Amino acid sequence: xxxxxxxxxxxxxxxxxxxxxxxxxxxxxxxxxxxxxxxxxxxxxxxxxxxxxxxxxxxxxxxxxxxxxxxxxxxxxxxxxxxxxxxxxxxxxxxxxxxxxxxxxxxxxxxxxxxxxxxxxxxxxxxxxxxxxxxxxxxxxxxxxxxxxxxxxxxxxxxxxxxxxxxxxxxxxxxxxxxxxxxxxxxxxxxxxxxxxxxxxxxxxxxxxxxxxxxxxxxxxxxxxxxxxxxxxxxxxxxxxxxxxxxxxxx
Numbered sequence: 001x002x003x004x005x006x007x008x009x010x011x012x013x014x015x016x017x018x019x020x021x022x023x024x025x026x027x028x029x030x031x032x033x034x035x036x037x038x039x040x041x042x043x044x045x046x047x048x049x050x051x052x053x054x055x056x057x058x059x060x061x062x063x064x065x066x067x068x069x070x071x072x073x074x075x076x077x078x079x080x081x082x083x084x085x086x087x088x089x090x091x092x093x094x095x096x097x098x099x100x101x102x103x104x105x106x107x108x109x110x111x112x113x114x115x116x117x118x119x120x121x122x123x124x125x126x127x128x129x130x131x132x133x134x135x136x137x138x139x140x141x142x143x144x145x146x147x148x149x150x151x152x153x154x155x156x157x158x159x160x161x162x163x164x165x166x167x168x169x170x171x172x173x174x175x176x177x178x179x180x181x182x183x184x185x186x187x188x189x190x191x192x193x194x195x196x197x198x199x200x201x202x203x204x205x206x207x208x209x210x211x212x213x214x215x216x217x218x219x220x221x222x223x224x225x226x227x228x229x230x231x232x233x234x235x236x237x238x239x240x241x242x243x244x245x246x247x248x249x250x251x
Contacts, residue, residue, distance in 0.1 A: 006134045008100040009126055010061055011072060011168065016123045017061065020054040056236070063234040074231050075199070075244070076100060079167055082225060082248040083197040087112055089162030094151050094186055094198075095169030097124065099131035099144070105165070106140035114140070115161075117149040121172075151182055159191035164198070168244070171201045179206075180213035183247070187217055190251050197248040199227065201241060210247065222249035 024047055031043045080101070085091070087109030093102040096116030106114040120126050128146050135144040149155050151169060170182045183198070190196060202210065207224050214222045227244040 004137065006137050007098060007130055008072070008134065009098045009124065009130075014061055014125055017054060017057050019123075020050050020057070024050050024054065056239075059236050060240060063236050071231075071233070071237070072100075075227060076104070076167060078227060078230055079165065079197050079199040079246050079248075080104070082223075082246050083163060083165060083195055084248075084250065085163045085195045089113070090115065090160065091163040091165065092117070092154075092156070092161045092189065094154070094164065094166035095172075096131060096146065097126045097167075099134050099146060101165050101167060102131075102144055102146070103135050103138050103140055105163075106135070106143045107138055112143060114144045116144070116146045117151075117154065118146075119148060119150055152176065152185060154185055154189050156189040158188055159194075160189050162191060162194045164190050164194070164196040166198045166200070168200055168241075170198070180210055183210065183214055184217060187214070187219065187251060192251055193220075195248075195250050197246060199244065199246045201243040202245050202247070203243050207245070214247070214249075218251070220250045222247065224248075 027043050027047045027050070031040055031047070087105075088111045090113045091102070091105050091109075093099075093105070093114065093116040096102050096118045099116050102114040102116035106112050116131060118126065118128075120128060128148060131144075131146040132141070135141045135146075147155065151166070151173060164186050166186065170179050173182065176182060179200075179202075186196065186198065202224075211222050211224060225246045225248070227246060228238070228242070233241060
C-alpha cells in the first residue's frame with residue numbers, strides 16, 4: 001500500500017482466514033497420528049467444516065475486493081443518505097474500522113467534528129494508526145478524532161453528539177443477544193433532536209421489536225430501510241448479508 005493512499009480495508013475478515021488456515025493445518029497434522037478411527041472421523045468432519053468456511057470467507061473477501069471498494073462505498077453511502085443532518089456539530093461513528101464514515105462526514109461537512117471509536121479486533125486489518133493516516137491524507141486530521149472504546153460503554157457524556165452512525169458492527173458483538181442494549185447506549189450520547197443512521201444485519205422478525213424499544217427510549221422518529229432493495233450484492237456476499245438494513249431516525 002502506497003504511503004500516500006488511503007486504506008479503508010475490506011469487510012471480509014482476512015485475519016480470520018489466516019486463523020482458519022492455521023487450524024486446518026494443525027488438525028490435518030493431528031489426523032495422521034495413530035488414533036481410534038472414530039476420532040479420525042471427527043477430525044476429518046471438523047476439518048471439512050473449517051475448509052468450507054475458509055473458502056467462503058476467501059471468496060467473500062475476493063468478491064468485495066474485485067469491486068475496488070465500490071460495493072462497500074455504495075453500502076456506506078446509502079446509510080449516510082438516511083442521515084437527515086445539517087452537518088453542524090459533532091458526529092460519532094461507532095465501530096469505525098479504518099475511519100471511512102468519520103472521515104467522509106468530516107470531508108463533506110466543514111463545520112463537523114467527527115469522532116470514531118472501535119476496539120480494533122485483530123480479526124480485521126483495521127487500526128487506530130490507519131485511521132489517523134487516512135484522515136491525514138484526506139486533509140481532515142484537525143477535525144477527526146479516534147479512540148479505542150466499546151460500543152457497550154461509550155466514553156462520552158449524555159447528549160454529547162449531534163449525529164450517530166454505525167455500519168455492520170452491532171451483530172459482531174455476539175455476547176449481547178438483545179441488540180436494543182447497543183441502540184440504547186448509542187442514543188444515550190445523542191442529544192435531543194439529534195439524528196442517527198445505524199446499518200446492520202437485522203432479521204425481519206426482530207425489526208419491529210427493536211423499533212418499539214427505541215421508541216420507548218423517547219426517540220421522536222425511527223424508520224427501517226432494507227439495504228438490498230437498493231443495492232445488488234454478489235451471491236456470496238448476499239448469503240452473509242441477507243438481513244442487511246438501516247435503522248434511522250431522530251431522537
